[in-house]
Amino acid sequence: MPIHEIRHPLIRHKLGLMRRADLSTKNFREMAQEIAALLTYEASKDLPLEPATIEGWSGSLNVEKLAGKKVTVVPILRAGIGMLDGVLSLIPGAKVSAVGIARNEETLQAQTYLERLVGQLDQRLALIVDPMLATGGSMVATIDLLKKAGCRNVRALVLVAAPEGIRAVEEHHPDVHIYTASIDSHLNEDGYIIPGLGDAGDRIFGTR
Numbered sequence: 734m735p736i737h738e739i740r741h742p743l744i745r746h747k748l749g750l751m752r753r754a755d756l757s758t759k760n761f762r763e764m765a766q767e768i769a770a771l772l773t774y775e776a777s778k779d780l781p782l783e784p785a786t787i788e789g790w791s792g793s794l795n796v797e798k799l800a801g802k803k804v805t806v807v808p809i810l811r812a813g814i815g816m817l818d819g820v821l822s823l824i825p826g827a828k829v830s831a832v833g834i835a836r837n838e839e840t841l842q843a844q845t846y847l848e849r850l851v852g853q854l855d856q857r858l859a860l861i862v863d864p865m866l867a868t869g870g871s872m873v874a875t876i877d878l879l880k881k882a883g884c885r886n887v888r889a890l891v892l893v894a895a896p897e898g899i900r901a902v903e904e905h906h907p908d909v910h911i912y913t914a915s916i917d918s919h920l921n922e923d924g925y926i927i928p929g930l931g932d933a934g935d936r937i938f939g940t941r
């Protein structure tokens with residue numbers, strides 16, 4: 734099953750705080766980054782290692798290091814920025830590929846307005862970050878463009894996922910694993926996740 738709901742006590746606690754309507758912007762932001770780091774820990778469990786020989790304090794030593802090209806983190810603008818530092822706190826050498834997606838109000842389709850991808854995507858794991866997986870439109874569009882650019886290994890980190898969004902990703906990209914702190918109930922008529930967090934972008938940037 735490519736959906737992973739990470740029910741770690743620290744995540745449950747932090748998400749519970751984020752659901753409070755009276756949580757300050759500062760605290761909401763901090764929780765988003767911290768949960769992103771915890772999701773990164775889970776999503777990186779099977780990263781390939783290779784042997785290395787180093788000089789340790791007691792002499793030569795065989796250790797392990799991450800193999801291959803560096804990971805790319807893909808924040809979907811704007812709200813994805815709110816999870817970026819959390820991922821980078823665990824994978825500081827990761828490269829960042831920014832993607833901007835907006836809904837075309839006439840066609841209601843997800844439209845890309847920014848695509849700043851790093852090179853050699855065919856050799857990298859891409860970790861897409863977006864706090865809310867709602868309809869899944871932006872996530873599917875982002876996976877589409879990463880795959881078009883040659884990326885073959887894509888994972889998605891989201892704070893909260895709606896069943897509708899999970900179904901959309903599974904339908905279009907069944908190979909993509911989703912890591913989330915919570916699978917919530919449903920979308921309301923305005924496209925908000927219930928119970929959800931409200932508008933995550935507004936809460937991260939303090940624009941509500």
Ligand code: URA
Nearest residue numbers: 867925926931932933
């Ligand atoms: N985007 C948000 O910020 N919140 C939702 O509930 C759905 C989409």
